[in-house]
Amino acid sequence: MLLDKSTSMSLMDISKIFSLLQPKEDEEEDTNCCQELNQAVFKDDDKLLTDLLSQDKYRKCINHRSGWGIPVTPLRTAAAQGHLHCLEVLLAHGAEVDSLDVKAQTPLFTAVAAKHLDCVVALLEAGANPNGSLYNNCSPVLTAAREGDVDILRELLRHGADVDVKPKMPDWASNATTCRGPLYISAVYGHLDCFKLLLQHGANPDYNCTEEKMLTRIKQPKTVLEMCLRYGCGLEYIQLLIDFGANVFLPTLIVDKTTRQNEAVMLLLKERVCPKPLMSQARLALWRFLPMENKMCSIDCLDIPKILKNYLNHVS
Template identity: 65%
Template structure:
């Protein structure tokens, strides 16, 4: 009994010289899963922070420890990390291309339009460093599509009007994809998920890949979007508004419609 009382008093205490975090943060940095499970079993604080405002979930994502991420999320940690940190778990997973960890964060309610407090200097313009931008620039297609499926804003990857007002000339995700030569598949996904094709400034360079993407964008500007696509976007916007975008597969409707809302392509059998 005495040992249990001492344990409860010390389990969330910060270390001494050279140890800035709690036992939980130290355990995560060293990769000891059994210790993590023991600490969680004794009700350790799962959202404690170190001197850099890094939470255990952020440390686990940065270390690419999927088992640790699952354990922390199961214990009720905040999937967004700490707001005082200049980065976030979602940003880190998107930048590293860790689609499994990213999926778990989003399933547990992580903010898909989260952005760091640091703005990136890129191509002589200030841009928001949202997860969608990072997934595109680093070439992580699976993460890019997953973010869009969970409701990432396809224009600026940011719904904070106040933040956008601080940026003199905010660049859309479409424009950044064109600038970085991300390829037609990225541009096509953004168009499918409702990006405004009239926002980007088109700068045609010698890159064949970029020119193909520009041609696709020009075609979209000259043709109205199909009614079925507009209906899908309207339904998805409403689901995002009521915080149900992650529950599409639970809707009471035919499987074919659920697949359509989730952009799943079902092969057609020709008789």
């Protein structure tokens, strides 16, 4: 008798659990609507997407996630596929511009990673955070610097992205890797245009990481100059760092007999003994006086001849 009762209760409990797991009618309808929106975006059918979003039941699902593997919003799908018109339709109908997926990636990060410049611009103009998500280990700027996407990088920096952003690492993992910011990455991957652009927007020419707390936890933080010498980045990188005020007395790598960059080493040694020309010193003094963010924009606002603006911006 007791056994039968126990068995009966167990079956009842299982039935309750399964009933709870079954989607409610409203939830099932929302999922279907979201899937239809995602399908329209995936097919790049902005007309169908507009028709769907003219109905309330679709509009209320515009920020819902659906799909196998990584459930995503329609806006994330549009950014990943580079479907600009669909992306613009979604933004016009109130799609959340900085919605996160399960990897804490924003639509902007997805568009940057997929190299869709037009979608990047549209998202930034709609107010997307140029730094991406605080919860993602990487960032749009780091991604663009690694891939050498100078046009995308320019748009991010123009909209206020952190030029010295670093990978997000836990405190216990603090080492030289945590200092590998966009300037370092662009040099190692050989993207000279990105390297110069970062310096023009105020990247620190000595250390990628400027956070004192982080630097104190690293026994021997490496300067960007040291990294450029070690990885054989070439004279252009060394000269740019010197022009933008890197401390030429910081690197210790130049005494390493295994260094293959003899010309770069000689350039650095020459800079140690020969003072900078007066014009270069004046440019550096003014450069350091300008605010850290949007240095190029600040120079463009100065009431001085164009030729001087170009000189201050290191534009030949």
